[in-house]
Amino acid sequence: MKKLQDRAGKIYRNSDIGYNIVRPIYLIYQFILKFMSDKHIIKKQFKARMGYKLDLENPKTLNEKMNWLKLYNRKDLHTIVADKYKVRDYVEEKVGSKYLIPLILETKDSNDIRPENFPESNFIIKANHNSSGGLIVRDKTKVDWEAARKRFKRTLKENYFYSSREWQYKNIEPRIIAEELLTYEDGSIPEDYKFHCFNGKLAFIMIDFDRFGELRTRNLYDKDWNLIPCNWGRPYGKDLEKPDNLEEMIAVVEKLAEDFIYVRVDLYLVKGKIYFGEITFHHNSGHQKFIQEEWDYKFGELLKIKELENEK
Template identity: 45%
Template sequence: MKKIFIWIYHKTLFGKLLIYVFHTSKNRLWPDIWVIRYNYWKRRKRFLNLKNPKTLNEKINWLKLYDKRPLHTQCADKYEVRSYIKNKIGEEYLVQLYFHTQNPNDLKPEIIPDYPCIIKTNHDSGGGKFVYNQNELDYNKLREEFKRRLSENYYHKTKEWQYKNIVPRIIVEKLLLTNDGSIPLDYKVHCFNGKAHMIQVDIGRGTVNHYRNWYYTDWTRCPFKWTSISGNKITNPAEFDVPPPKELKKMCQLSNELAEPFDYARVDWYDLDDKLFFGEITFHHDSGCRPIEPEEWDYKLGEMINLTKRQK
């Protein structure tokens, strides 16, 4: 009977209609706390403790619900965050911006540079369109893709409040490339109470050899892992190390300045030819729904966030 139900649910038009109705009602009609509890249960197969959160993941989900400041919206907006970066640490850390628009019909050959760039939106989570040769672009397809992306509100899926009120926009930026034409390593600095604590390094992103190493700020290995699912691969740490960025100390110092207002924030950087470029600020890493292993470290890292001042 269970197999028949699963077949109907996943393989029939009626099942697809049920899926559509369920997810539409969940995303649009359910209270935020219901969606957050459901998403956590679906991904972790356990109930979420929001009354007395202890783990880092639980506290990230608590912050989703109860720490809603306009600054979060500005910093999650990949266009508006540029003014935050400029005022806090200086515009020399910003990737060059070529163009921005709210109208996908503006995506035309004359606005795309002749050298590598990335086209992305400012209001969601995920990658963009890498452009190495604008002559290879299908502009009608490109406009349709970004029309769809502009119509979506990432908040509805995750209830990460900071995305709710972002004005959707398309931005075209310089694509950072190493001398051999590859994407540089990105360093994600996890900050607690405005202080850099650990650094996530993704290696081989977008390939079957996608690894994720974790280091403390002195570049010693962390005794835990916090994996994601990338395609069909879990981003486990590699057996090998990567060298620390030359500007590691400055990266941590700048992250402290940017994360200063927040209980928890992840500040992303690119290190290209020993020069730092800001990537983005994220407040709910993996939406607080991926295990930290061994599990004791979910609790240990959770102890670093004091929610008392937010709970008053």
């Protein structure tokens, strides 16, 4: 189902025929969604994707608690740091600008997506207000710029909140940003180091391999870089050496995570230098199964939401 939705999304964004057919249906669907409660949609999505009912009264698994947090943990700061543009100020204030990927462009006008506004190669263009990925450019002479402008014009009209019910996306002011594309010396895209933090402290580290390939794999490590014997949505990947500056990476993410109950902080490590990627409040929208189901409960037990439960 997820692959089908992703394929439909690409047709919707990149095809004139797909857009003209799907857009009216999407607008009607979004209009209907606005009259449905967040709780109703969150519970319905959870059952469809996880296969069991969401227990909001006594959430136990990590996925359940992420969905509980969608409803009961909403702060203005969440909107700021979920914004891929405004989060840059938050990162600079918390840990310093040296961790930021160089910014090339920010605009609210898709007409600014023109070759003269970009370097010759190696950058990524993306929206600040959703999780649809971006346009990776290796050589700007090979880009269909008219299609790119059309794609991002459509993206600027979307509000990711109504389909996901992840509140932090609801009030982000849409814009387009472009950043330098981080690569290894061979030109390949670096692995994401995804640090999952519970109550301001690192719980585990997740590494995705071959993110843009056919066989995407994933390893989970503890804070001492021991492989955790579980698979979250994907099979094990290759062995990866412990980064020399792991302690610095952990210090950065815990500083960025200190204001939040649960958060995933993504970093890149290129040529020994640490770069900030993004902050995510609900990994995979709280809808990713563990192959070993008991780990959903183990991690869920570590994430404490009692303080929030008393405020509910």
